[in-house]
Amino acid sequence: MASTPGNQKATHSENSQGKKSQHAEEAIFYMNCRAAYLTVFKSSLENIKSKEQLSLGLCALFEWCFFSFEHFCSFLKGFSWKPPLSECHLGSEIFFFYLQFCELYLTTSEQCCKAARDRLETDPRMRQQHFGNQTENSSEGISLPVPKPSPRVSRNTDHKLPKGVYIPYILCFLSGGDEALARVFVSFFSDYSRSTKLIVDWQHAQCRGCFYLEEDGEIISHKYRLHLAQRSAVCVTIRPCSIPQAQRKSCHWLSVDTALFILKENETQENLQLVSFTELQNKEMFGWRGELGAGVYWLLPFTTGCRLRKVKTQISGEAQLVWRDEDGELALTKEFRAALLEIFETLDLDGNGLLSLEEYNFFELRTSGEKCDQEAWAVCKENFEMKKNELTRQGFLDLNLMEANDRDGDPWDLWVTLLSLGYNKTLEMTEACPFVIDISAERCKPRIKAISLEAGGSQLSRAVCSSVLSKGEAKVLDGSENIFIYTYRSGSRITSVIENKSENKVIIHVNNEQSKNCMNNRGLTVFAVEVAPKSMMVSQHVMALNEQEEWIYSCVHSLVC
Structure with missing residues (x-):
């Protein structure tokens, strides 16, 4: 049926008003987003570089923005839940606690949903308010979904938590080790169930x-x-x-x-x-x-x-470390400055942005084999920027520039420093x-x-061997009742230890030719290991060559003599 001009005019007017309203809402939304962003950063041109900054920005956004029920539903629709974790992801020990955590979470969620349904059923006005246009007499009927247990997680478990609840530790792992995110998880769940006595303030x-x-x-x-x-x-x-x-x-x-x-x-x-x-x-x-x-x-x-x-790799060319400006003065190249700042972060063991004498001496011991005493440190204090008797980043850069000046621009000493700290000639940290x-x-x-x-x-060495003996599987070597092979397996590595209980040294032949997608610390597929009498030693460590593909460990040990 064709529409009349009057209807077309009314429709056009409604569309125009709708667009204006939409634009107004978007303008308010972006204004609130900008306001929240500027509570964390000085400018909206700055980028978010950490989970902590993102968390702060989101917290600020929720303080500035008004969320309706419709907004809340839209938000949940766009939220993607991760698939349930399995024992192979977490390891057998932490998977026991993960199951308990799921049990606690599901039970709490069911209790909250039941309480919400009870309140809606006993208060018609609340039900009408919460469901917007859906009135009490709606023929469709709306019910809140009851969360169901994951098919991968057993609800009938008779395991009991040990002394002390370790849920914060689990949350720390599930959050990727991010302390701020873990605390958000802890706070979220503790708000729903105070009886769990979750530990936050470790x-x-x-x-x-x-x-x-x-x-x-x-x-x-x-x-x-x-x-x-x-x-x-x-x-x-x-x-x-x-x-x-x-x-x-x-x-x-x-x-x-x-x-x-x-x-x-x-x-x-x-x-x-x-x-x-x-x-x-x-x-x-x-x-x-x-x-x-x-x-x-x-x-x-x-x-x-x-x-x-x-790793033997052919490197063409060598990075430039210093250059001379228009006045003939030496300066550090941009690439070398970046490498030195990386080194500074590595040396800054306590993460306070400064190098103490103890931290700086680890640098000296690694690069020159000598320590800097208090007298020499006092000289550094006179010549390079320090705060609270600790070397700043700029002071560290200037110290290396002085070394280049002492050699009249010859970068030989600088390269000795870089190579000892794991850098190659293209200023990549490949051996640290x-x-x-x-x-x-x-x-x-x-x-x-x-x-x-x-x-x-x-x-x-003793610690590694002891851990494998206590956690690994033991097997007697064929042909010798005094030689034992212990194999420890985890999700990321396999370590084997040979124990020689005899009175004589032995040589063990190790063959990994049947393994697939594997690499070991020895760099060889077939090799021999000599084990002294009444001793034990690591045979090899094995990891996946490509973590995205299946890897199969198949090793044959045999006695040579």
């Missing part, structure tokens, strides 16, 4: 460090001492560190595996007892949770060497891996301090 400490690859392939790293004033539930994580200056380029080290071994100091530093290690995994982060008694602990960082290793350690304790403030920069040595 005390926190953080320290950075780095793995460095030596010329002979050995890996050295910082070692740490942890002090707890009293017995406490503790959460420890380690992960490769994302340096702000390097976020715009490919960072090789972010794929390097990390782990942390926790050892208890008893009477002497040599007498260290393995407590545990970080075997829980979320992406590149590894963690451990448990209860530690009061005392001193050693934290030994570890990487398998599968992804941090010497910065990492960050986070520690949270329930009952006391954890204190962590870097005490050395050296190879793991016998302490780390």
Whole structure:
């Protein structure tokens, strides 16, 4: 049926008003967004660079904006839920706590929905108000959905939580290790169920460090001492560190595996007892949770060497480090300045934006083998920018520029520094891996301090072997009742240890030819291992060559002599 001119005019008027209203709403929306953005940043031209900044911006937006029920429904429609996690994602131990968390969440959600339905059914005015145009006499009828348990999560579990609720730890892992996001989760669920007694205010400490690859392939790293004033539930994580200056380029080290071994100091530093290690995994982060008694602990960082290793690559050309300006004065190139700022972030172990004498001495020991004493530090204070007796970023840049001036522009010493810190001739960090350690304790403030920069040595070797013997599967080597092969398997790596209980040394042939999509720390498919009498040693560490594809580990050990 054709429309009349009057109807067309009315329709045009309604459309025009509708467009004006829509434009007005959009203008208000963008104004509120801009206002929220400017509560976090100085300008709307600045970019969000972290989850914490995003969280602050969203919080500000909710304070500025008015949300109707229709807005709320639209928001939920656009929200995408992640699929349920499985045991292979979290590991068997944390999956037990994840099930309990799901049980708590689903139970709480059902109780909230039931309470909301009861209120709507007993108060018709509220029901009409909440459903807008849907009146009490609507023929369609609307009911709130009741959440159903995930088919992958069993609701009939008789497991019980151990002493102390570790839900905050789980939330920390589910949030990717982001403390601010984890706290949002904790606050959200605690608002719905105060009876869960979720722990939010654990005390926190953080320290950075780095793995460095030596010329002979050995890996050295910082070692740490942890002090707890009293017995406490503790959460420890380690992960490769994302340096702000390097976020715009490919960072090789972010794929390097990390782990942390926790050892208890008893009477002497040599007498260290393995407590545990970080075997829980979320992406590149590894963690451990448990209860530690009061005392001193050693934290030994570890990487398998599968992804941090010497790689022969042909590099054409060499990056320029310094140049001369119009007045003939030396200056650092843009690329070299960026590399030095990356190095500064790696050296800044406490993350305060300054280098203390202790932090700077790790740099000196790594690059020159010598320490800077208090007298030399006083000279640095006179010549380079410092704050609170600590070297600033600009001071660190000027110090390296002075070194270039001392050599009249010859970059040889500068390259010695760069190569010792894991950089190649194109100023890429390929033979080092910065990492960050986070520690949270329930009952006391954890204190962590870097005490050395050296190879793991016998302490780390014993810790790795002990962890494999306690967690791995044991198998007697065919043809010898005194040789045992222990294999530890996790979601990201496999480690095998050979124990020789005989009185003679043995040579074991190791064959990985049947493995698929695998790489090991030795860089060889077939090799031999010599094991001293009455001792044990790591045979190999194995990881996936391509993490996006299936990998199959098939290794045959045989006795040579």
